[in-house]
Amino acid sequence: MQQELRIISKQKIARDTVEMVLENKSISQVTVPGQFLHIHVQGHMLRRPISIANVDASNYTVTIIFKILGEGTRKLSTYDVGNKIDVLGPNGNGFPLDNTTQASTLLVGGGIGVPPLYYLAKKLTEQGTVVTTILGFQSKEHIFYEEKFRELGNTIVVTNDGSYGEKGFVTNVPDEVLPTIDRYYSCGPLPMLKAVKERWITVPGYLSLEERMGCGIGACFACAVPTDDRGGYKKICQDGPVFTAEEVYLG
Amino acid sequence: MNIAVELPGLALKNPIMPASGCFGFGREYSKFYDLHVLGAVIMKAATLQARFGNPTPRVAETSAGMLNAIGLQNPGVEKIIKTEVPFLASFSVPVIANIAGSTIEEYRQVAKAFEQTNQVAALELNISCPNVKEGGIQFGTHPQMAQKVTEAVKEATNLPVYVKLSPNVSDIVEMAKAVEKAGADGLSMINTLTGMQIHLASRKPVIANRTGGLSGPAIKPIAIRMIYEVKQHVSIPIIGMGGVMQAEDVLEFLLAGASAVAVGTANFQNPYVCKEIIEQLPYTLKQYGFNSVKEAIGKGIV
Ligand SMILES: Cc1cc2nc3c(=O)[nH]c(=O)nc-3n(C[C@H](O)[C@H](O)[C@H](O)COP(=O)(O)OP(=O)(O)OC[C@H]3O[C@@H](n4cnc5c(N)ncnc54)[C@H](O)[C@@H]3O)c2cc1C
Ligand SMILES: Cc1cc2nc3c(=O)[nH]c(=O)nc-3n(C[C@H](O)[C@H](O)[C@H](O)COP(=O)(O)O)c2cc1C
Ligand code: FES
Numbered sequence: 287m288q289q290e291l292r293i294i295s296k297q298k299i300a301r302d303t304v305e306m307v308l309e310n311k312s313i314s315q316v317t318v319p320g321q322f323l324h325i326h327v328q329g330h331m332l333r334r335p336i337s338i339a340n341v342d343a344s345n346y347t348v349t350i351i352f353k354i355l356g357e358g359t360r361k362l363s364t365y366d367v368g369n370k371i372d373v374l375g376p377n378g379n380g381f382p383l384d385n386t387t388q389a390s391t392l393l394v395g396g397g398i399g400v401p402p403l404y405y406l407a408k409k410l411t412e413q414g415t416v417v418t419t420i421l422g423f424q425s426k427e428h429i430f431y432e433e434k435f436r437e438l439g440n441t442i443v444v445t446n447d448g449s450y451g452e453k454g455f456v457t458n459v460p461d462e463v464l465p466t467i468d469r470y471y472s473c474g475p476l477p478m479l480k481a482v483k484e485r486w487i488t489v490p491g492y493l494s495l496e497e498r499m500g501c502g503i504g505a506c507f508a509c510a511v512p513t514d515d516r517g518g519y520k521k522i523c524q525d526g527p528v529f530t531a532e533e534v535y536l537g
Numbered sequence: 538m539n540i541a542v543e544l545p546g547l548a549l550k551n552p553i554m555p556a557s558g559c560f561g562f563g564r565e566y567s568k569f570y571d572l573h574v575l576g577a578v579i580m581k582a583a584t585l586q587a588r589f590g591n592p593t594p595r596v597a598e599t600s601a602g603m604l605n606a607i608g609l610q611n612p613g614v615e616k617i618i619k620t621e622v623p624f625l626a627s628f629s630v631p632v633i634a635n636i637a638g639s640t641i642e643e644y645r646q647v648a649k650a651f652e653q654t655n656q657v658a659a660l661e662l663n664i665s666c667p668n669v670k671e672g673g674i675q676f677g678t679h680p681q682m683a684q685k686v687t688e689a690v691k692e693a694t695n696l697p698v699y700v701k702l703s704p705n706v707s708d709i710v711e712m713a714k715a716v717e718k719a720g721a722d723g724l725s726m727i728n729t730l731t732g733m734q735i736h737l738a739s740r741k742p743v744i745a746n747r748t749g750g751l752s753g754p755a756i757k758p759i760a761i762r763m764i765y766e767v768k769q770h771v772s773i774p775i776i777g778m779g780g781v782m783q784a785e786d787v788l789e790f791l792l793a794g795a796s797a798v799a800v801g802t803a804n805f806q807n808p809y810v811c812k813e814i815i816e817q818l819p820y821t822l823k824q825y826g827f828n829s830v831k832e833a834i835g836k837g838i839v
Contacts, residue, residue, distance in 0.1 A: 498594040505561035507610040
């Protein structure tokens with residue numbers, strides 16, 4: 287639904303990366319990890335999809351973390367505390383928590399795919415699920431939320447340029463340093479998701495996909511993703527953004 | 538204030554309807570408001586078989602608008618008749634079916650298929666989708682082809698037929714006259730203008746299809762000009778569209794000669810836009826000295 291959210295704090299948490307805490311009663315009560323807000327930015331025709339990175343239901347807040355990428359996110363980053371943001375949401379279907387408390391899960395996030403995994407990690411650990419996280423960033427100065435993830439479980443950070451942690455991609459982390467996992471959750475750029483799906487092919491997993499959107503609610507077919515090579519499809523904004531790894535065809 | 542209008546086959550309680558492709562089949566927007574308030578609904582294009590559409594990215598943002606190359610993704614006419622039409626009809630709002638095809642025969646069959654239901658009030662003949670390449674024929678840019686496909690569809694159906702014109706032509710009046718001669722009951726204009734955006738970092742067109750159709754406020758002056766020109770040369774009514782964001786825009790389309798107005802891209806930014814425009818329209822008409830919608834139609838032509 288359409289709502290106005292008041293910005294109650296804004297903070298630069300890494301290079302070109304902004305964290306905003308937004309106040310809203312209903313969204314903070316109903317959001318599940320992996321859902322997104324479709325944000326109207328003044329002067330822009332299309333809304334921007336941004337994941338919900340954290341929720342504090344008792345204080346009625348939701349947190350978003352976004353990277354300044356182009357004009358829309360740049361403009362959004364200039365909004366001040368006290369301003370209101372017009373959003374549609376929470377949109378989409380999130381990550382299923384699969385309430386089997388003994389499970390060991392792996393969370394794999396890359397860049398702007400990291401934010402939704404934080405709320406997920408919180409929810410999983412709350413229900414007693416063991417969480418191991420691999421986070422990939424471009425370089426040291428892009429890293430955010432490392433400490434927050436560490437508080438919830440074993441966390442491995444890699445950077446593309448090797449300026450922090452091991453150099454390389456999230457899928458380069460060797461098996462020896464990882465526990466046996468029952469399922470994984472992943473969000474990040476498409477090439478990363480493909481590599482994750484291949485590497486953990488035998489493990490059930492959930493992927494959160496990204497696509498340029500029009501309506502963000504399922505009406506315009508901008509964000510269709512094939513589910514096979516025979517014309518089957520799902521809409522990322524409505525049926526996703528989270529899918530089981532086997533149900534989507536990543537090309 | 539009376540904001541009702543009568544068009545062939547369409548008794549509209551107000552002149553506002555969502556444009557084809559920008560409202561799906563109404564399901565998503567029905568969660569925002571009661572679709573009964575709308576003058577009519579134009580459905581997403583129907584083709585004979587289900588279509589998956591183009592590879593993604595399918596949309597890009599532009600200054601005051603957007604590009605799209607969805608590629609007519611739709612579940613196919615039979616499924617639309619079975620599941621989507623009854624849903625929309627349940628809001629007791631006139632339903633207009635947008636039909637598309639790659640051949641004249643496909644257009645004919647899709648038009649014919651809508652005879653199965655009595656819940657569709659009119660057809661909008663999409664001869665102007667820039668995103669479908671099969672057959673190599675652009676029905677929307679050759680007057681003779683436009684005339685042929687209109688004749689074929691008129692023969693296949695008893696429903697009123699509104700032909701949706703492409704702005705990607707040098708002489709829009711010639712196109713309008715051709716389809717009027719072929720028996721069109723009305724015109725719908727304009728569809729999107731072919732455009733392109735190149736992504737600087739990757740040095741490639743943003744849209745996978747390379748080109749896409751430009752819509753939104755960026756195209757409004759073109760829509761207004763084309764309606765203004767066409768209105769003076771045809772006697773069939775025009776459903777106007779292209780960049781409508783607010784009630785003032787609707788009045789501008791009426792003044793240029795449109796009898797009703799469709800709202801497309803604006804729904805993406807504001808899902809309530811059609812409802813808000815309908816509520817605002819009487820005040821806007823009044824502000825500019827009109828006592829009804831009918832009174833304003835074509836009044837801007839000098
Ligand atoms: C479900 C989902 C969740 C997301 N969550 C986050 C998040 O939590 N944090 C974050 O930083 N980013 C997130 N993104 C990516 C974010 O939407 C884009 O970075 C943002 O839209 C770019 O807007 P811009 O105006 O700065 O860039 P521009 O390049 O100027 O944008 C132009 C157009 O392209 C679209 N676009 C450009 N890049 C992307 C992209 N990667 N994905 C989707 N649309 C794009 C824009 O929305 C806009 O319509 C998410 C994307 C999706 C689909
Ligand atoms: C995402 C999108 C999908 C569209 N799909 C169709 C379609 O299926 N059939 C059609 O006749 N027009 C289609 N159109 C064109 C619109 O109906 C309308 O003519 C055009 O967008 C101009 O109006 P606007 O500026 O208000 O969007 C589409 C437009 C958009 C933006
Ligand atoms: S963005 Fe419109 S259907 Fe997903």
